[in-house]
Amino acid sequence: MNALHSGIIALAPLDGITDSAFRQIVDEIGKPDMLFTEFIPVAGLSKGRTILLNGLVKHVSETPIIAQFFGKEPEYFYNAFFIAAALGFNGVDVNMGCPDPSVVRKGGGAGLINDPETAKKIILALQKARKDWKKGKKISDTDVPDNIKQAVTKMSVGSIKEKMTLSIKTRTGFDSPITEKWIGELLETSPDFITVHGRIFTQRYAGRADWEEIQKAVKLAENTKTKILGNGDVHSLFEAKEKMEKYKVDGVLIARAALGNPWLFSDAIPTLEERKRTILRHAELFLHYRPELDLRPMRKHFAWYCKQEMGSAALRKQMMSVVTLQDLRNVLEFTQK
Numbered sequence: 585m586n587a588l589h590s591g592i593i594a595l596a597p598l599d600g601i602t603d604s605a606f607r608q609i610v611d612e613i614g615k616p617d618m619l620f621t622e623f624i625p626v627a628g629l630s631k632g633r634t635i636l637l638n639g640l641v642k643h644v645s646e647t648p649i650i651a652q653f654f655g656k657e658p659e660y661f662y663n664a665f666f667i668a669a670a671l672g673f674n675g676v677d678v679n680m681g682c683p684d685p686s687v688v689r690k691g692g693g694a695g696l697i698n699d700p701e702t703a704k705k706i707i708l709a710l711q712k713a714r715k716d717w718k719k720g721k722k723i724s725d726t727d728v729p730d731n732i733k734q735a736v737t738k739m740s741v742g743s744i745k746e747k748m749t750l751s752i753k754t755r756t757g758f759d760s761p762i763t764e765k766w767i768g769e770l771l772e773t774s775p776d777f778i779t780v781h782g783r784i785f786t787q788r789y790a791g792r793a794d795w796e797e798i799q800k801a802v803k804l805a806e807n808t809k810t811k812i813l814g815n816g817d818v819h820s821l822f823e824a825k826e827k828m829e830k831y832k833v834d835g836v837l838i839a840r841a842a843l844g845n846p847w848l849f850s851d852a853i854p855t856l857e858e859r860k861r862t863i864l865r866h867a868e869l870f871l872h873y874r875p876e877l878d879l880r881p882m883r884k885h886f887a888w889y890c891k892q893e894m895g896s897a898a899l900r901k902q903m904m905s906v907v908t909l910q911d912l913r914n915v916l917e918f919t920q921k
């Protein structure tokens with residue numbers, strides 16, 4: 585798959601944002617090389633919380649899509665692999681970078697940077713799952729709870745993949761950069777790729793991403809089978825290509841710059857009309873994937889779309905009170921369905 589070629593440009597995972605509807609919009613407009621789901625807790629899946637499967641609903645697409653999970657129990661990651669495989673994902677990514685205190689306190693996300701032994705056990709459990717899956721083991725043969733198994737069989741999957749990648753997304757350190765030590769530990773388990781976000785845990789999303797640190801990971805992985813993707817503060821395709829040239833990363837993940845800007849991946853500047861049509865399509869897709877909801881959760885997207893050129897301040901204000909599709913059509917002045 586593309587992820588293993590050099591020069592990949594992907595939409596990064598963003599919790600609460602890169603849901604099926606947003607991924608489909610980005611995919612239709614910009615066709616990035618790879619997409620990620622939002623992160624999903626493996627513990628919840630292994631305890632039968634079917635609501636979490638909402639995060640694993642795939643949009644119809646040929647673009648490789650990776651299911652991202654977080655947690656710290658290797659056996660739960662083993663199960664999660666079979667869920668992702670049964671749903672036709674192209675790979676499983678382990679979140680080892682989330683700075684949310686509720687995740688880190690329990691030892692997951694960036695907490696794993698302080699616990700490399702558990703981090704390695706997680707990757708080894710996933711390697712074992714992949715081996716067993718290749719030998720023919722299926723979700724039905726695992727101890728994934730029955731209600732999750734049943735829900736998974738009812739979900740639309742597209743085609744089941746023949747190969748699945750195993751990867752990690754992490755930071756350069758916890759309270760100081762320890763890129764060589766930390767990435768060196770991860771490389772021992774030979775993941776297919778590691779995405780390195782050039783910040784440490786204590787920075788959260790503040791300060792500048794340090795691409796010199798990312799480059800240390802590139803050097804370390806030079807004679808291994810593991811690819812290194814870089815992430816942090818990339819705002820355009822041009823900048824992504826610049827980073828690949830300068831720091832020799834195998835690819836770049838872009839997160840915040842894509843908010844309200846699915847055109848980023850195609851380098852296009854939409855007209856006002858295209859922008860409005862995209863907002864409407866995004867809202868329609870949101871309700872298609874989440875018919876039990878209304879458009880209130882979409883208001884953050886409306887605000888991001890409005891940060892770009894979107895007409896008057898009055899229009900922007902009206903969009904913040906949209907609840908139904910009809911409200912949205914009225915505000916955007918679409919007279920027909």
Ligand SMILES: Cc1cc2nc3c(=O)[nH]c(=O)nc-3n(C[C@H](O)[C@H](O)[C@H](O)COP(=O)(O)O)c2cc1C
Nearest residue numbers: 596597598599622623753781816817818838839840
């Ligand atoms: C609101 C928000 C949610 C995020 N959710 C995730 C997530 O679910 N999984 C993950 O690996 N990273 C997550 N990230 C981190 C981003 O993927 C990315 O690493 C970070 O924003 C830096 O990239 P950027 O400068 O292109 O935004 C999140 C970041 C933000 C701001």
